[in-house]
Amino acid sequence: MHGIIHLELHNFVKSQYGEAALDQLLERAQPSTRIVTPLSSYPDADIVAMVTAAAELTGKSPTALLEAFGEFLVPTYVALYGSLLKPTWRTLDVIEHTEQTIHRVVRRRQPGALPPRLRTVRVGPKMVILTYDSPRKLCAVARGISRGLAARFGEALTINDIECMHRGDPACIISFEVP
Ligand code: HEM
Numbered sequence: 001m002h003g004i005i006h007l008e009l010h011n012f013v014k015s016q017y018g019e020a021a022l023d024q025l026l027e028r029a030q031p032s033t034r035i036v037t038p039l040s041s042y043p044d045a046d047i048v049a050m051v052t053a054a055a056e057l058t059g060k061s062p063t064a065l066l067e068a069f070g071e072f073l074v075p076t077y078v079a080l081y082g083s084l085l086k087p088t089w090r091t092l093d094v095i096e097h098t099e100q101t102i103h104r105v106v107r108r109r110q111p112g113a114l115p116p117r118l119r120t121v122r123v124g125p126k127m128v129i130l131t132y133d134s135p136r137k138l139c140a141v142a143r144g145i146s147r148g149l150a151a152r153f154g155e156a157l158t159i160n161d162i163e164c165m166h167r168g169d170p171a172c173i174i175s176f177e178v179p
Pocket residue numbers: 001002003004005041077078081082094095098102103106112113114115116118130134135136137138139141142143145146
C-alpha cells in the first residue's frame with residue numbers, strides 16, 4: 001500500500017499516543033521496515049500487523065482504530081490531492097466522485113498502489129450508496145474517511161452498513177446521508 005498510508009499510520013499513533021507508543025508498537029508489530037516515506041509502497045501485511053498490535057496494546061477493536069485512522073487521513077489527503085476536488089463539492093460529492101478523480105490518479109501515479117474501485121450511486125441530493133469490495137476489507141477506513149470529510153465540511157453524516165464483507169456478504173454496501 002501507498003507510503004502515505006503507512007506514514008500517516010505512524011503519525012496517527014504519535015499524535016494519539018505519543019512517540020514512545022509508536023516505538024513500542026513497531027517493536028511488537030515488527031513491520032518489514034521502521035522508516036517509511038510517501039514515495040514508496042509497502043506491504044499490506046505491515047498495516048495488518050500494526051493495527052493488530054495496536055488493538056492488543058490499547059484494548060480497542062481493529063475496526064474502531066481503523067475508523068479513527070480513516071478520519072485522521074483526511075487533512076493530509078486534502079493537502080496532497082485537494083486540487084482534484086471541485087470547490088463546490090461537499091461530503092457526498094467527494095464520496096461519489098473519488099473513484100473517477102482521486103483513486104484513478106493515485107493508481108496511475110504511484111507504482112504499487114491499488115486503491116479500491118469504489119462504485120457509487122447517488123440516490124438523491126442527500127444520499128449516496130457505496131459498494132466496496134476490496135480484498136483488503138478496509139470498509140472501516142472508508143467510513144472513517146467519510147466522517148473526516150463530513151467534519152471538514154461541517155456536515156452531519158449518517159452512515160449505515162447495509163451489507164458487510166465482515167458479516168459474510170460479497171461486498172460492503174454502505175449508505176451515507178446528510179440532513
Ligand atoms: C481526498 C480523497 C481521497 C484520497 C486522496 C484517497 C487516496 C487513497 C490512497 C493513496 C490510498 C492507498 C491505495 C494503495 O496504496 O493501494 C487509498 C486507499 C483507500 N481509499 Fe481512498 N482516497 C480518498 C477518498 C476516499 C473515499 C471518499 C473513500 C471511501 C468512502 C476511500 C476509501 C479508501 C479505502 C477503503 C482504502 C484502503 C485500501 C483498500 O481498501 O483497498 N478513499 N485512498
